[in-house]
Amino acid sequence: MTDAPATHSPARPLRLGTRASPLAMVQAHLVADALRAAHGWDEDAILIRPVVASGDKVLDRPLADIGGKALWTKELDRSLALGEIDFAVHSMKDVETIRPDAFLIAAVLPRADVRDRLVGAESLGAIPAGGRLGTSSPRRAAQIRRLRPDVEIVLFRGNVATRLARLEAGEADATLLAAAGLDRLGQSDVGHAVPVDIMLPAPAQGTIGVEALANNMPVRALLDAIDHRDTHACVAAERAVLRALGGTCHSPIAALAVPEGDRVWLRTQILSNDGKESVATEARLDPGDEAAAMALGVDMLERASQGLRALFAP
Numbered sequence: 001m002t003d004a005p006a007t008h009s010p011a012r013p014l015r016l017g018t019r020a021s022p023l024a025m026v027q028a029h030l031v032a033d034a035l036r037a038a039h040g041w042d043e044d045a046i047l048i049r050p051v052v053a054s055g056d057k058v059l060d061r062p063l064a065d066i067g068g069k070a071l072w073t074k075e076l077d078r079s080l081a082l083g084e085i086d087f088a089v090h091s092m093k094d095v096e097t098i099r100p101d102a103f104l105i106a107a108v109l110p111r112a113d114v115r116d117r118l119v120g121a122e123s124l125g126a127i128p129a130g131g132r133l134g135t136s137s138p139r140r141a142a143q144i145r146r147l148r149p150d151v152e153i154v155l156f157r158g159n160v161a162t163r164l165a166r167l168e169a170g171e172a173d174a175t176l177l178a179a180a181g182l183d184r185l186g187q188s189d190v191g192h193a194v195p196v197d198i199m200l201p202a203p204a205q206g207t208i209g210v211e212a213l214a215n216n217m218p219v220r221a222l223l224d225a226i227d228h229r230d231t232h233a234c235v236a237a238e239r240a241v242l243r244a245l246g247g248t249c250h251s252p253i254a255a256l257a258v259p260e261g262d263r264v265w266l267r268t269q270i271l272s273n274d275g276k277e278s279v280a281t282e283a284r285l286d287p288g289d290e291a292a293a294m295a296l297g298v299d300m301l302e303r304a305s306q307g308l309r310a311l312f313a314p
């Protein structure tokens with residue numbers, strides 16, 4: 001974020017690809033605003049191109065059954081590979097750990113609230129005995145089963161508004177949503193944040209990333225101006241844990257890295273789907289030391305039972 005010259009625009013407008021959900025559109029605008037501010041560009045310097053993702057069309061089955069995280073990125077990937085867009089904006093939480101070699105996460109915005117927010121009850125302890133919690137996240141389901149074995153997990157998918165409507169309709173007593181998503185949608189008053197030492201969030205929760213073609217140096221240079229180094233390093237560490245575990249959305253894995261001086265404090269957790277087993281670990285790493293982050297993931301597996309290990313395919 002250097003001193004921007006007088007207002008101007010790039011030689012041609014930059015095409016920003018995004019999913020079309022309300023949350024994705026807000027996130028796309030956050031990236032466009034950050035770029036315009038960093039470069040002193042006019043309003044028309046960036047064209048927002050929404051792409052409807054296949055994951056947004058199937059709402060009645062768990063993601064794991066219909067193709068996992070690729071559902072959110074497939075169409076955007078195509079557009080990026082074909083040069084129809086210059087870069088794609090993603091919730092980093094939804095981006096697979098193994099990406100095409102031709103792509104590169106060129107920028108990550110400063111992290112928002114990483115916590116999950118419980119909607120429908122003031123705290124996990126306040127969910128009625130034998131109540132129902134709606135989620136389709138294997139991580140959230142396993143964490144809840146561990147903390148509240150009496151609570152029944154019911155399948156809840158759809159975008160934030162859909163899930164809140166299902167809760168309102170009485171399909172569950174409570175649900176969990178990422179605080180970052182609620183905040184970005186102007187719903188900061190909805191729900192009660194669950195502390196991270198009670199529920200460790202998903203790897204990369206609360207972060208927005210921008211992906212570009214690795215060989216497009218001019219676009220990468222423009223995006224570098226909005227890259228938040230601390231957040232980028234933390235997300236890289238969290239995603240390295242997921243990658244070491246062969247993690248997909250099938251896997252109940254949590255990871256959170258926070259900057260601590262010139263190091264990164266990384267906490268991780270794996271659980272069995274029934275929540276009966278949990279292995280947690282933590283370490284202080286140098287920023288960018290993805291090997292050390294992966295080693296932490298492997299450490300967890302070594303401490304897990306045979307049954308829990310079988311859940312992961314490193």
Ligand SMILES: NCc1[nH]cc(CCC(=O)O)c1CC(=O)O
Binds near residue numbers: 092176179180181207
């Ligand atoms: N899987 C959906 C998804 N992907 C990113 C967010 C929230 C925004 C973020 O974590 O940055 C959400 C919604 C949710 O989990 O409540």
